[in-house]
Amino acid sequence: MTLAAHNSDDLPDLLDKLNVSLILSTYQAGKVIILSSDGENITQLYRNFDRPMGIALQGDMMALALRLNVAIFRNHKDLARSYPKRPDHYDSLYFPLAVNKTDFIDTHDLFFTKQGLIAVNTAFSCLVK
Numbered sequence: 001m002t003l004a005a006h007n008s009d010d011l012p013d014l015l016d017k018l019n020v021s022l023i024l025s026t027y028q029a030g031k032v033i034i035l036s037s038d039g040e041n042i043t044q045l046y047r048n049f050d051r052p053m054g055i056a057l058q059g060d061m062m063a064l065a066l067r068l069n070v071a072i073f074r075n076h077k078d079l080a081r082s083y084p085k086r087p088d089h090y091d092s093l094y095f096p097l098a099v100n101k102t103d104f105i106d107t108h109d110l111f112f113t114k115q116g117l118i119a120v121n122t123a124f125s126c127l128v129k
Contacts, residue, residue, distance in 0.1 A: 003026075003029055003031065003033075003046075005033075005044065007035075007042055011037070011042060012037040012038070012039060012040055012041055012042050013037070013039055013040075014037075015035070015036065015037035015042070016037045016038065016039035017039075021034055021035060021036040021037075021092075022034070022035040022036075023055055023057075023062075025049075025052040025053055025054075025055055025064070026052070027051045027052055027053050030048055030049060030050060030051060030052065031046050031047065031048060031049070031052070032046070032047045032049055032052050032055075032064065033045070033046055033047075034047075049064065049066055049071075050066050050067045050068070051066055051067035052064055052065070052066055053065045053066075053107055053108050053109070054107055054108055054109040054110040054119065054120065055110065056109075056110035056111050056112050056117065057112075058112035060074055060075040060076075061073070061074055061075075061112070062074075062075070062094050063110045063112070063117055064110075065107035065108070065109070065110050065119060066107075067104065068101065068102060068103055068104060069099045069100055069101050069102050070099070070100045070102055070107065070110065070117070070119060071096055071098070071099050071100075072096070072097045072098045072099070072100070072117075073094035073095060073096055073097060074094065074095060074097050075092050075093065075094050076093050076094075076095055077091060077092060077093070079093045079095070080092050080093035102119070102128075104123065105119070105121040105122075105123045105124065105128065106121065106122040106123040107119045107120065107121060107122070108120050108122050115129065116129050117129065
């Protein structure tokens with residue numbers, strides 16, 4: 001599967017001014033895509049996952065819903081700055097902490113709450129913790 005992306009002319013400037021990156025998932029292609037900007041150009045970083053869908057962020061934690069589990073990652077800014085292939089280029093590097101087995105519950109979305117991570121389980125039309 002080939003991916004093609006096009007953006008509006010003002011997206012690089014907007015991402016740069018907001019000082020944010022966008023994290024997208026596409027279960028059809030099995031990819032998580034991170035879009036960032038230097039103010040003039042968009043950088044696209046692709047990573048392969050098994051049917052990625054919902055993404056949740058809170059503080060330095062990120063959860064990613066996959067085909068049969070939910071993966072939990074933590075941002076380590078010091079490791080990002082010393083990434084060997086591009087030192088002092090990245091400001092975030094999320095590394096895996098845990099994988100929670102869910103089996104196939106078709107998790108379309110996730111969110112962090114005071115009670116923990118909650119997933120939208122569309123296979124059984126309910127929320128799960």
